[in-house]
Amino acid sequence: MIASAGLDMADERRLLDSPCNDIDETPEEHMPIEIPKDKWPGNIRSITIGATSAEGGTRAKAVTVGGGTTMPYLQFEAPTTNKPVIAIEIKSRKPDDWSPLLAEVWGEAMNDPAQWAKKAQEAGADLIVLALTVEDSVEDAVKVVKSVLSATGLPLIVWGPGQMEKDNELLVPISEAAKGEKLVLGICEDKNYRTIVATAMANGHLVQARAPMDVNLSKQLNILISDMGMPKDRILMDPTTGALGYGIEYGYSVMERLRLAALQGDAMTQFPMIVTPGFEAWKTKESKVGEGVPEAWGDWITRAIHWETITALSLVESGADIIVLRHPESVNRIKEAVEELITA
Amino acid sequence: MQHTISFTHNNKQASVKIPTGALLSDAAHLAGIDIGQPCGGQGRCGRCAVQVMEGTVRRRSTLRLSPEDVEQGYALACQTVVEGDVAIYVPPQEKIERRLTTDRVVAEVTVPEEYEYLQDQTVRRIHLELTPPSMDDQTDDWARLQTAFRLQHRFENVTCSLNLLQKMGKILREGDWNVTAVVDVKNVIESYETDRPIRLLDLQPGMVDEYSPLWGTAIDIGTTTVTLWLVDMVNGQVKAQVAEYNGQIARGEDVISRIIYASKNGGGQDLRQRVLDSINSLLETACKRVNAKAENVVKATISGNSTMMHLLLGIPAENIRLSPFITAVNHPPILTARDIGLNTNPEASVDCLPGVASYVGADITAGVLSSGVNVMDEVTLFLDVGTNGETVLGNRDWLVTCACSAGPAFEGAGVVNGMRATQGAIEEVWINSDTLEPTYRVIGGGKPKGICGSGLIALLSEAFLTGILDKAGNVNLMAGSSRVREGAHGGEYVVAWGVESESGEDIVLSRVDVDNLLRAKAAIYAGFTVLAETVGISLEGVSKVLVGGSFGKYINVEKAVQIGLLPDMDWSRFEFLGNTSVKGAYYALLDWRKREQVTEIAKRMTYIELSADNSFYEAFTSALFLPHTDLSKFPSVVEALTSKVEDQTSE
Numbered sequence: 001m002i003a004s005a006g007l008d009m010a011d012e013r014r015l016l017d018s019p020c021n022d023i024d025e026t027p028e029e030h031m032p033i034e035i036p037k038d039k040w041p042g043n044i045r046s047i048t049i050g051a052t053s054a055e056g057g058t059r060a061k062a063v064t065v066g067g068g069t070t071m072p073y074l075q076f077e078a079p080t081t082n083k084p085v086i087a088i089e090i091k092s093r094k095p096d097d098w099s100p101l102l103a104e105v106w107g108e109a110m111n112d113p114a115q116w117a118k119k120a121q122e123a124g125a126d127l128i129v130l131a132l133t134v135e136d137s138v139e140d141a142v143k144v145v146k147s148v149l150s151a152t153g154l155p156l157i158v159w160g161p162g163q164m165e166k167d168n169e170l171l172v173p174i175s176e177a178a179k180g181e182k183l184v185l186g187i188c189e190d191k192n193y194r195t196i197v198a199t200a201m202a203n204g205h206l207v208q209a210r211a212p213m214d215v216n217l218s219k220q221l222n223i224l225i226s227d228m229g230m231p232k233d234r235i236l237m238d239p240t241t242g243a244l245g246y247g248i249e250y251g252y253s254v255m256e257r258l259r260l261a262a263l264q265g266d267a268m269t270q271f272p273m274i275v276t277p278g279f280e281a282w283k284t285k286e287s288k289v290g291e292g293v294p295e296a297w298g299d300w301i302t303r304a305i306h307w308e309t310i311t312a313l314s315l316v317e318s319g320a321d322i323i324v325l326r327h328p329e330s331v332n333r334i335k336e337a338v339e340e341l342i343t344a
Numbered sequence: 345m346q347h348t349i350s351f352t353h354n355n356k357q358a359s360v361k362i363p364t365g366a367l368l369s370d371a372a373h374l375a376g377i378d379i380g381q382p383c384g385g386q387g388r389c390g391r392c393a394v395q396v397m398e399g400t401v402r403r404r405s406t407l408r409l410s411p412e413d414v415e416q417g418y419a420l421a422c423q424t425v426v427e428g429d430v431a432i433y434v435p436p437q438e439k440i441e442r443r444l445t446t447d448r449v450v451a452e453v454t455v456p457e458e459y460e461y462l463q464d465q466t467v468r469r470i471h472l473e474l475t476p477p478s479m480d481d482q483t484d485d486w487a488r489l490q491t492a493f494r495l496q497h498r499f500e501n502v503t504c505s506l507n508l509l510q511k512m513g514k515i516l517r518e519g520d521w522n523v524t525a526v527v528d529v530k531n532v533i534e535s536y537e538t539d540r541p542i543r544l545l546d547l548q549p550g551m552v553d554e555y556s557p558l559w560g561t562a563i564d565i566g567t568t569t570v571t572l573w574l575v576d577m578v579n580g581q582v583k584a585q586v587a588e589y590n591g592q593i594a595r596g597e598d599v600i601s602r603i604i605y606a607s608k609n610g611g612g613q614d615l616r617q618r619v620l621d622s623i624n625s626l627l628e629t630a631c632k633r634v635n636a637k638a639e640n641v642v643k644a645t646i647s648g649n650s651t652m653m654h655l656l657l658g659i660p661a662e663n664i665r666l667s668p669f670i671t672a673v674n675h676p677p678i679l680t681a682r683d684i685g686l687n688t689n690p691e692a693s694v695d696c697l698p699g700v701a702s703y704v705g706a707d708i709t710a711g712v713l714s715s716g717v718n719v720m721d722e723v724t725l726f727l728d729v730g731t732n733g734e735t736v737l738g739n740r741d742w743l744v745t746c747a748c749s750a751g752p753a754f755e756g757a758g759v760v761n762g763m764r765a766t767q768g769a770i771e772e773v774w775i776n777s778d779t780l781e782p783t784y785r786v787i788g789g790g791k792p793k794g795i796c797g798s799g800l801i802a803l804l805s806e807a808f809l810t811g812i813l814d815k816a817g818n819v820n821l822m823a824g825s826s827r828v829r830e831g832a833h834g835g836e837y838v839v840a841w842g843v844e845s846e847s848g849e850d851i852v853l854s855r856v857d858v859d860n861l862l863r864a865k866a867a868i869y870a871g872f873t874v875l876a877e878t879v880g881i882s883l884e885g886v887s888k889v890l891v892g893g894s895f896g897k898y899i900n901v902e903k904a905v906q907i908g909l910l911p912d913m914d915w916s917r918f919e920f921l922g923n924t925s926v927k928g929a930y931y932a933l934l935d936w937r938k939r940e941q942v943t944e945i946a947k948r949m950t951y952i953e954l955s956a957d958n959s960f961y962e963a964f965t966s967a968l969f970l971p972h973t974d975l976s977k978f979p980s981v982v983e984a985l986t987s988k989v990e991d992q993t994s995e
Contacts, residue, residue, distance in 0.1 A: 190816050190818070191818065194818075194820070194822070214965055216962070216965040216966040216968070216969075216973045217965060219966075219973050220815065220816055220968075220969050220973050221816075223815055223969075223973070223975075224814050224815055224816055224818075227814065227815065
């Protein structure tokens with residue numbers, strides 16, 4: 001306090017030396033402190049996923065995300081517009097590379113995507129992510145999407161298996177078969193976005209645009225997709241997630257910068273963000289492996305859920321709008337944490 | 345209603361009748377006059393400009409024409425509608441090209457006005473008459489020559505190589521004690537002291553004509569291209585200009601891979617020999633062209649980046665690559681051709697110009713000299729679009745510089761059908777946005793062999809504007825033309841079918857080429873933007889942008905802006921200087937004061953290390969897009985893209 005008050009050295013010494021200086025340090029009342037508020041020229045777009053029958057789809061309700069006008073959870077600047085939502089990831093056929101802990105919790109339902117989706121809804125999911133596999137034929141894929149759509153009324157996100165040609169092969173017929181449902185189709189990357197975007201445009205769906213943890217690359221992909229004529233209220237931005245201990249700080253910082261750019265008015269970063277902590281956290285050795293690890297790592301199931309939860313919560317705090325999780329317990333914890341953030 | 349259109353073209357008259365609303369280009373076609381329409385009649389290239397001498401027309405667009413042009417009656421034939429009888433003058437194509445505001449042609453090199461051989465040149469040819477020996481005068485040949493130097497030219501301290509000593513007796517007698525000596529008098533000129541040592545470079549019998557050529561050479565060793573100028577140092581004229589790819593390319597495309605190769609067993613010797621072979625073969629070609637002999641070349645001034653200089657001199661270069669990045673030598677002493685291995689006269693003085701640091705070499709100090717950034721009143725940006733994208737910003741008071749690795753794409757290397765800007769290179773391309781059919785111009789006019797830097801810039805820009813490429817450079821296979829197809833390395837665009845090309849094979853722009861070009865342009869753009877930011881100067885405050893590089897004899901600045909290589913500013917601020925490094929070496933070869941300026945420039949430049957923080961990387965990734973991730977930096981490109989969209993919707 002002294003050094004910053006514009007006093008010279010002599011003043012400083014005098015103040016320090018005098019046992020009782022004559023500045024009155026006991027104000028009777030507290031000065032009211034005004035917290036400075038940032039005014040931002042831009043905001044995150046509000047984007048709606050899923051269409052009810054009134055809007056030409058069959059969903060029980062639609063989910064709206066985004067709309068933020070400040071950095072995340074600065075309630076004193078503005079209340080959170082739409083709180084982040086949870087999607088639970090299910091697969092079109094039972095995965096053989098998932099952690100046994102996940103197999104345990106989902107049980108038999110993993111054999112039937114429709115059952116799995118129902119259980120996910122019971123577990124608190126706001127949306128379902130259905131991930132297709134390379135083994136799926138076009139027929140299988142369309143069938144499984146239809147069965148999941150009829151099993152729950154939640155809005156649906158569909159991911160291709162992650163191979164360019166296979167993604168395009170499966171997503172186009174799915175897009176046509178589910179015309180009007182306002183699905184999210186993904187995952188678009190800069191080398192493969194045209195086909196997915198074109199079919200999403202033609203059939204009224206949204207797209208998920210993933211760029212590898214870089215503000216510029218995210219922005220570039222959003223520009224490419226918009227250039228094709230995709231309406232800006234049908235793009236979700238996926239900044240790429242790194243799990244705790246596997247690059248989360250990069251992801252966090254990129255998301256923070258994307259949010260800042262959006263608030264500063266950069267139209268090409270104003271899309272809600274979807275993150276995939278479930279997918280990433282359950283890939284790590286810490287979550288996947290229960291035996292032959294140091295004892296200090298502690299109880300496996302506790303650790304694995306912590307891993308997913310901490311990864312997810314960090315991303316929530318850096319502005320994620322859709323959190324894709326795998327374990328029901330993580331869903332509970334994140335929902336609780338979000339409530340706290342909003343009411344704090 | 346029919347109108348009469350009369351044309352004057354090549355001193356010939358022709359007239360046709362055509363209805364209201366027809367285009368002048370249609371009328372010309374009807375009259376059998378070939379008006380070039382490289383852009384396909386879309387009013388984009390300006391090449392079809394004609395002059396309306398009588399009558400009135402309606403101009404749908406005057407893009408590319410200045411208000412003065414329009415005042416003088418110029419109109420774009422493809423955009424001008426006939427509404428009455430008119431008389432049209434069709435000017436020769438060259439005249440039109442000169443008028444275009446977009447094109448920058450490299451200025452022909454001229455001898456500096458003030459050049460005075462006897463004052464500025466450090467190498468002199470002097471005539472000596474020796475007293476013949478006799479039984480009474482038993483002085484040895486060498487002392488006799490030294491005496492003549494002292495008495496006739498006041499040079500008191502002449503030194504001479506063993507090689508010349510061995511030949512001396514014969515030459516003196518052959519000329520009957522009348523000889524012409526070539527000496528390097530640098531020491532004396534610089535100090536005005538006649539007892540400083542001067543070196544004897546050559547001795548010829550008899551009296552050689554004072555005005556016959558005294559050969560010197562200016563050489564630029566680029567990472568990708570070696571350029572050599574052969575100069576008559578008596579009148580200062582450049583008599584031959586030749587260039588070829590650096591033979592070291594076979595051992596790595598960039599300086600880092602060369603350094604690594606050089607540090608391996610025998611690698612350094614291999615690289616040294618390769619660049620020497622390139623230089624010596626260029627020297628031979630140049631000499632042949634003007635009927636000179638390489639052994640009569642008595643001075644060489646060499647410019648090039650620090651790594652190239654080290655490799656030429658056979659000096660280990662690995663410390664250039666390793667932190668803290670220290671060169672063995674920034675400013676080599678004057679050496680002889682024999683030491684280095686040049687096939688000139690073995691005694692020739694070889695002057696390797698001084699560099700600043702590991703990544704700012706003599707190519708840049710020479711470039712600054714020839715571009716004149718160091719004497720500018722206003723802040724000037726100098727870009728060397730080479731394998732190492734080097735940038736200098738400053739004026740007469742201050743100079744900052746940085747370097748970044750851009751790769752050789754703009755010199756035509758590392759591109760499937762790339763080539764140097766020589767005979768057979770496609771140097772200009774236009775693509776019709778409706779049909780996606782290209783129109784191109786080939787250097788020398790024959791069949792195309794490949795595409796040079798300026799052609800690649802134009803091609804990239806056209807492919808982008810016509811939607812063949814998206815902003816990330818992805819080839820849009822749904823573009824709707826057989827020229828856009830899946831190639832061996834992803835999507836590609838066929839510029840010339842095999843039947844049109846020299847080799848019989850298709851000439852294409854591939855996805856990999858696009859990536860290389862994007863990286864090159866992004867590195868250069870990021871380099872100068874970060875440099876400007878570092879010193880707190882906005883690009884708007886830069887009065888001139890001087891562009892150097894070996895990508896052709898001209899650059900279309902509009903195209904270079906459209907791909908985001910050059911900043912989007914008023915085109916009048918751009919100047920294209922061609923190879924500034926060899927030009928700087930040429931000035932330093934001629935004039936010892938200019939040579940001293942290079943040393944001065946090297947001392948004055950402040951080097952900014954771009955890898956010191958991540959701002960360069962940020963700038964690089966945001967520039968890795970067409971034209972740039974931040975479109976607000978390129979308003980003219982936004983306009984071009986929107987007008988294109990409007991065109992499509994209006995049809």
